[in-house]
Amino acid sequence: MNENPIVIVLYVGxxxxxxxxxxxDCRAAEAGADCSGAMPGATTAPLGAYMIGAxxxxxLLGLETGGEIALGVAxxxxxxxxxxxxxxxxxGVVEEVIFRGFLVVENKGRAWLVASxxxxxxxxxxxxxxxxxxxxxxxxxFTAKAFFSTGILFANSLWFYAVRFGxxxxxxxxxxxxxxxxxxxxxxFLVKLVQGYVLF
Numbered sequence: 633m634n635e636n637p638i639v640i641v642l643y644v645g646x647x648x649x650x651x652x653x654x655x656x657d658c659r660a661a662e663a664g665a666d667c668s669g670a671m672p673g674a675t676t677a678p679l680g681a682y683m684i685g686a687x688x689x690x691x692l693l694g695l696e697t698g699g700e701i702a703l704g705v706a707x708x709x710x711x712x713x714x715x716x717x718x719x720x721x722x723x724g725v726v727e728e729v730i731f732r733g734f735l736v737v738e739n740k741g742r743a744w745l746v747a748s749x750x751x752x753x754x755x756x757x758x759x760x761x762x763x764x765x766x767x768x769x770x771x772x773x774f775t776a777k778a779f780f781s782t783g784i785l786f787a788n789s790l791w792f793y794a795v796r797f798g799x800x801x802x803x804x805x806x807x808x809x810x811x812x813x814x815x816x817x818x819x820x821f822l823v824k825l826v827q828g829y830v831l832f
Contacts (some may be wrong), residue, residue: 635712640719647722650729654806672733673796673806681805685795685812692791693819696784705777709829717821724814731756731789732796732809745797753789757782788816 634640657674661667667674700706735755737748762781765773792809795801801808824830 635716637715640715643726644718644722647725651725651810654725654729658805658807671729671806672736672738673804673809675803675805677801677803677805677808681795681798681801681808682811684798684800685792685808686815688791688795689788689812689816690819692784692788693816693823695787696781696820697823699780699784700777703776703780705775705780706827708775708777709824709827711829711831712821712824713831717818720817720821721814723817724810724812727756728792728806728810728813732792733806736793749790749793749797753786753793756789757785760785788813 654671654674657667657670658676661670661675697706700709731752735748735752737744760782762778762785763773765771792813795809795812796804796806821830
């Protein structure tokens with residue numbers, strides 16, 4: 633994502649707007665109103681869904697950090713300006729509504745659900761631009777770090793789908809997914825901060 637402050641403010645604004653719409657749909661569902669036009673996954677979830685989502689996200693972050701150290705690619709981190717933190721927290725709302733909300737095949741059986749989660753997780757991982765760059769025109773970046781980071785993003789996406797559709801989230805709520813995603817992204821920021829890759 634662009635680190636231009638204006639672009640980040642716009643992205644955060646979109647996330648706040650989407651989150652507000654989502655929250656309104658959740659409140660309407662709780663009140664028993666007609667929710668036929670509600671956003672997908674706009675329901676409540678038990679506390680356990682939040683805890684499981686957060687623990688899984690932190691476990692994957694630990695695997696990512698440890699894996700980068702074990703592969704000797706930890707020093708290949710990209711730098712991040714400090715205010716980009718707001719965009720990566722906002723991504724927990726926007727990306728979850730898009731991927732775990734709209735980009736999934738529901739109500740056509742388990743095989744379709746699993747296949748769609750796998751397919752859209754591949755897309756989710758690839759759009760994060762570790763295997764390619766456009767800095768000096770389009771070019772591939774097939775490095776160990778790029779493949780590893782893309783694999784972690786794929787695993788994260790699968791985890792966020794599992795948080796939504798797992799037995800611990802009987803209503804299929806997106807809120808635990810949003811929280812887990814935001815925790816994961818905040819963890820990445822903190823790791824970069826500790827390793828000296830956050831610019832102030």
